[in-house]
Amino acid sequence: MTDHPGAGSPWSRFPEELTGLDGELLTGERIPRWAAEDFGHTVHAPPLAVLSPRSVRDVREVVAAAARRGIPVAARGGGHSVHGQAQAPGGIVIDMTPLGRVVRMSDTEVTVEGGALWRDVVAATLPHGRTPPVLTDYLGTSVGGTLSVGGIGGMSHRHGVQTDCVLSLDVVTGAGEEVRCSPDRNRDLFDAVRAGLSQCALVVRATLRLERAPARVRRYVLPYDGLAEYLADQHRLAHEGRFGYLEGQPTPQPDGTWHHLMEAVAHQPCDRAAWPPDDRDLLGDLAFRRGAEEIEELDYADFLDRMTPGEALLRETGEWFHPHPWLNLFVPGAAAHSVVSTTLAGLTRHELGNSGLVLLYPVPTARIRTPLLRLPDDDTMYLFALLRTAPGDDPAARDAMTAANREIYDRARAAGAVAYPVNTLRMSPEDWRAHFGPVWDRLARARRRYDPAGVLTPGQGLAY
Ligand SMILES: Cc1cc2nc3c(=O)[nH]c(=O)nc-3n(C[C@H](O)[C@H](O)[C@H](O)COP(=O)(O)OP(=O)(O)OC[C@H]3O[C@@H](n4cnc5c(N)ncnc54)[C@H](O)[C@@H]3O)c2cc1C
Known part of the structure; x- marks a missing residue:
């Protein structure tokens, strides 16, 4: 890679003009490898420079100079994109982490x-x-x-x-x-x-x-044999707000069927002394398989940090660094059963990957007030996420997962679902227009x- 592709290029003399930076503009051999990487390990688009800013002024100056020349710029935070969303091919990646106070x-x-x-x-x-x-x-x-x-x-x-x-x-x-x-x-x-x-x-x-903040939480993992009962209980709990936290995971069984684990977490009420809560009050009317529930109590801080041990393990096995062709959808409540059951029926453990998992949990759409976040047309949506891990040495398997994401997206979209845009999904400009639909003009303006x-x-x- 050269620092200066040519005197006539937009890049010409760019680094020299930015000599007054508080931080550093790294070019050539000094560009870190992560600038063309992310958690997805599917897209690798090398930039021509990486800014390690020391001040907001650095960000201003570099973006302004790039804009004058039409050079692409992308911010990079934690680097957990799964399809190059924080990469800037032939441009500048701004590492935002030094501005992390x-x-x-x-x-x-x-x-x-x-x-x-x-x-x-x-x-x-x-x-x-x-x-x-x-x-x-x-x-x-x-x-x-x-x-x-x-x-x-x-x-x-x-x-x-x-x-x-x-x-x-x-x-x-x-x-x-x-x-x-x-x-x-x-x-x-x-x-x-x-x-x-x-x-x-x-x-x-x-x-x-x-x-x-709650001081403590009481975490219930409740197994359901049937998807219909799981969705019905989740729908009710989401609208009622009985728990502080509500998620869940469909889990593949050895016989090829799926069970569903609801994860419901009661937050220690900060203004009431009664703790722990009465489990019968919280669980009595739910349709999970009795006797198979798991209950634990945790500090709120430990609960929030619950992924750290799993991350450490996956780093050790190397799977944290494997490709992650992920698909996240918001599925309308009315179509959740058909979209989820059809998708899971066609999904094997192999197609999810060793450490892959599926998430399925509801949100009342009225709670969301962010205009550009696209939602299905229903009073309830389910986050339905296929968090796949491909083998590290099998690009064909990774590409097959990526292609399958597209098929599932198209099918779910026909049933009223929208993408939660943190995906390994090839979206054309037309797909994006359709995605944003009525708010496209607002974004374009x-x-x-x-x-x-x-x-x-x-x-x-x-x-x-
Ligand atoms: C293990 C794991 C668990 C996750 N869990 C959840 C979850 O529970 N809920 C959920 O919603 N998402 C979840 N995600 C998805 C994640 O939140 C998104 O991919 C998010 O965009 C990642 O942010 P980042 O800073 O880590 O990634 P990056 O790849 O650094 O950035 C993501 C995008 O944001 C842009 N960006 C970064 N910094 C800035 C900035 N300062 N200003 C403007 N744009 C910026 C980048 O250019 C890029 O387009 C998870 C991802 C992983 C890998």
């Missing part, structure tokens, strides 16, 4: 830099008995990275997604300007950034709502206004 905190809100990992956010808030209302299952994702897509979790049935819990954002637009936006200020930008796939601006600071040179986040594959 917790800036300030009160009882009701915390301001963090865009590259902060959620793990760092909760490490700062929990000692004060405060928590963001919604957290992803895995805390190694970055704040900017999940706000780019939505950020869904087991608390979403009560609080919506993470982009619903943002009070204000400081962003660097595609023109390199730093702008503050919130529901009362530059509202169009606020709405274009939240779940806007980083098409208009990069998040450099986010002020997030906090609420009182914001893109023209805030990223007129069209440089931000090419890895998403949108075209305007």
Whole structure:
């Protein structure tokens, strides 16, 4: 790779003009390998430079200079994209993690830099008995990275997604300007950034709502033999809000059938002494297989961090570094049984991968107030996620999983499902237009206004 592809190219003299940076612009041999990598290990698009910023000014200057020359730019937070969404082929990757500080905190809100990992956010808030209302299952994702897509979790049935819990954002637009936006200020930008796939601006600071954190949780894992009973109980619990957290996993059985494990978690009420809760009150009317339930009590912090031991194990076995051709769908409640049962009937353990898993849990759609997060037309949607792991040495298996994702997406879409866009899914510009549907014009307008040179986040594959 050369630093300077040619005197006439947009790249010509670019690095020399950015000599006043607080951080560093890495080019040539100094470009780290991770800049053309992500958790998906499917797309490898080398950039021409990586910015390791020391200040928001660095981000502003590099984006502005790139915009003047039409050079693509992508922010990279935790690097957990699964299809090159944080890569910038022939452009600049901005490593946001050096801008990862917790800036300030009160009882009701915390301001963090865009590259902060959620793990760092909760490490700062929990000692004060405060928590963001919604957290992803895995805390190694970055704040900017999940706000780019939505950020869904087991608390979403009560609080919506993470982009619903943002009070204000400081962003660097595609023109390199730093702008503050919130529901009362530059509202169009606020709405274009939240779940806007980083098409208009990069998040450099986010002020997030906090609420009182539970001290303890009581976690119930409830096995269901039948999908219909599982969905019916989940639907009821999601609307009723009996538990603080609600998720679940279909699990393949040796005979090729699927059972379903509901995961329901009671949060220790902070304002009531009665603890533990009466299990009969919480579980009495549910249709799970009696006697096979598992119940445990945990500190809230340990519960949030529950993926860490599994991650350590997968790093040890190497599977953490294998390809992850993932598919996440939002399926309308009315079609959940048919979409899920058809999909699972055609899915073997082999096609999910050794450490792969399936998630299935409900969210009342009215809880979500992020305009660009596309939802099915139903009062309830289910996150239906096929979190596949391909063998490390079998690109054909990885490609077959990716192709299968497309087939499942097309079938589910015909039944009213939409993509939760954190997928290994080849989306054409037309697919994206159809995905955004009635809000496409809003996104395209914001893109023209805030990223007129069209440089931000090419890895998403949108075209305007
Ligand atoms: C193990 C695991 C568990 C997960 N669990 C959940 C879950 O429970 N719920 C859920 O909703 N998702 C989950 N995800 C998906 C994950 O939240 C998304 O892929 C998210 O976008 C990853 O953010 P990141 O910073 O780690 O990734 P990156 O790949 O670094 O970034 C993701 C996207 O955000 C953009 N971006 C990064 N930083 C910024 C910034 N500061 N400003 C603007 N754009 C930025 C990137 O350009 C890219 O397009 C999980 C992923 C993994 C690998």
